[in-house]
Amino acid sequence: MTPKHPSCRALxxxxxxxxxxxxxTDAARRVDDHARSCASxxxxxxxxxxxxxxxxxxxxxxxxxxxxxxxxxxLQARLADLKSRVLTYGIVPSPLGNILVARxxxxxxxxxxxxxxxxxxASRLRELADVETVESSAEIAxxxxxxxxxxxxxxxxxxxRLDLRLAGSDFSRAVLSEASGIPFGAVTSYAAxxxxxxxxxxVRAVAQALRxxxxxxxxxxxRVVGSSGMLTGYAGDRLGLKRQxxxxxxxxxxxxxxxxxxxxxxxxxxxGDDRAYCLPTCGDLPSxxxxxxxxxASRESVEALGLEPCSDCRPDLHxxxx
Amino acid sequence: MERMGLGxxxxxxxxxxxxxYRYLRRLTSRASEADDLAQETFLRAYRAWQGLGPEAxxxxxxxxxxxxLARNHFRAESRRRRAYGAVGERRAxxxxxxxxxxxxxxETRALLDRVVAGLPMKQRLAFTLRKVHDLDYEAIGESLxxxxxxxxAHVFQALKKIRVSLNGHELLSMEPTR
Numbered sequence: 001m002t003p004k005h006p007s008c009r010a011l012x013x014x015x016x017x018x019x020x021x022x023x024x025t026d027a028a029r030r031v032d033d034h035a036r037s038c039a040s041x042x043x044x045x046x047x048x049x050x051x052x053x054x055x056x057x058x059x060x061x062x063x064x065x066x067x068x069x070x071x072x073x074x075l076q077a078r079l080a081d082l083k084s085r086v087l088t089y090g091i092v093p094s095p096l097g098n099i100l101v102a103r104x105x106x107x108x109x110x111x112x113x114x115x116x117x118x119x120x121x122a123s124r125l126r127e128l129a130d131v132e133t134v135e136s137s138a139e140i141a142x143x144x145x146x147x148x149x150x151x152x153x154x155x156x157x158x159x160x161r162l163d164l165r166l167a168g169s170d171f172s173r174a175v176l177s178e179a180s181g182i183p184f185g186a187v188t189s190y191a192a193x194x195x196x197x198x199x200x201x202x203v204r205a206v207a208q209a210l211r212x213x214x215x216x217x218x219x220x221x222x223r224v225v226g227s228s229g230m231l232t233g234y235a236g237d238r239l240g241l242k243r244q245x246x247x248x249x250x251x252x253x254x255x256x257x258x259x260x261x262x263x264x265x266x267x268x269x270x271x272g273d274d275r276a277y278c279l280p281t282c283g284d285l286p287s288x289x290x291x292x293x294x295x296x297a298s299r300e301s302v303e304a305l306g307l308e309p310c311s312d313c314r315p316d317l318h319x320x321x322x
Numbered sequence: 323m324e325r326m327g328l329g330x331x332x333x334x335x336x337x338x339x340x341x342x343y344r345y346l347r348r349l350t351s352r353a354s355e356a357d358d359l360a361q362e363t364f365l366r367a368y369r370a371w372q373g374l375g376p377e378a379x380x381x382x383x384x385x386x387x388x389x390x391l392a393r394n395h396f397r398a399e400s401r402r403r404r405a406y407g408a409v410g411e412r413r414a415x416x417x418x419x420x421x422x423x424x425x426x427x428x429e430t431r432a433l434l435d436r437v438v439a440g441l442p443m444k445q446r447l448a449f450t451l452r453k454v455h456d457l458d459y460e461a462i463g464e465s466l467x468x469x470x471x472x473x474x475a476h477v478f479q480a481l482k483k484i485r486v487s488l489n490g491h492e493l494l495s496m497e498p499t500r
Contacts, residue, residue, distance in 0.1 A: 067353050072343075086368070134370075
């Protein structure tokens, strides 16, 4: 190439843009006008057009189909592994303090009380090997709304799909699954759960499994109390939260020797899986222990279960005490 | 849960993996490198997917991730060897008709590949994104972490260098005839 005339050099960028079809109309016109009288630039324009055409031809250059397919299937395998490990979380300020909600592709996997804390640093997620966390308030938004509605008494169930992998053991999962069946506004005992999972002697182990419940509120372990009606414990040492949650569901509690007790006199009673419900004073009830009884806070909750009034004590005719 | 948000990511993979793989295959010298980089691109994308706004240009975003990974890869590799493309391995799909034309076509292709592989990294990436994948300068700027104007300048510089390198060579368009 010969050295360019200054006026040609000034046009170079526009010339290239014109050759590649990217020049503005004015610039392209200037270049075309100039090229008509300048053989060197006319030649350049042709060369750049040819280069551009050759370059664009590279679009048709594709790797072997088999290679693309192999790469794709390798990616699918790694993605499946990653998807099984990623938990998306958000932190929800609530009347029970800050609550971390995390979910996998399979379902909600963790609901954790953070108290005043506002970051992942306070969460047990930090200690889990093999878990990748992704913060996304947007993805948690619907869960947050559901949760706040529940805590405000605007909905009686969350109805979330759950991922119980953080539960630890099959026994824990069985306990959580059993606890999930306790309806809104009802209270049962650790002993009753132990009996239902076929391990009547494992009351303490049931209490431990519920204490480590990765999904409090959703799996309503707050509806499980001691056989005497004492609240006994909740999510470590958060007895106050248990009372708040029970209160949302209309279950009243009273102070009792360094603990709280469910106000049984103000609740209906169901024995085992009977289709009937009774007043707490019904003489037909098998025992006083909650090991075989479920307490239900309101007529509304009783009716939601489709239970019939006991023909002896007629809870439909007589009001509850309290 | 009616929508976990992530289900759609499989659609993203299906729609864009072939092109991202093709892009990385062109940049790297071995199939296994392209494979690793393409997989890493989509694994990263998956992690960030939920933070992406609904109006985002997913294709440009994936090219940006892939470009970033490729640049890091080349930086790490550059001491060991230069990442010149494995030009000889490539085959064209749209071969022109006559044997003589085909010969010129192949030579031109090989020459262009060699020249492009020898360009400074940003020019090479900008050129490839513009000419092979038809990204606009906005998206190229996103990939190269520069302004659209700089992206345009990189392509311009690339074209000038290619022009000089191909001086005296017969050029034959590889666009399929219409």
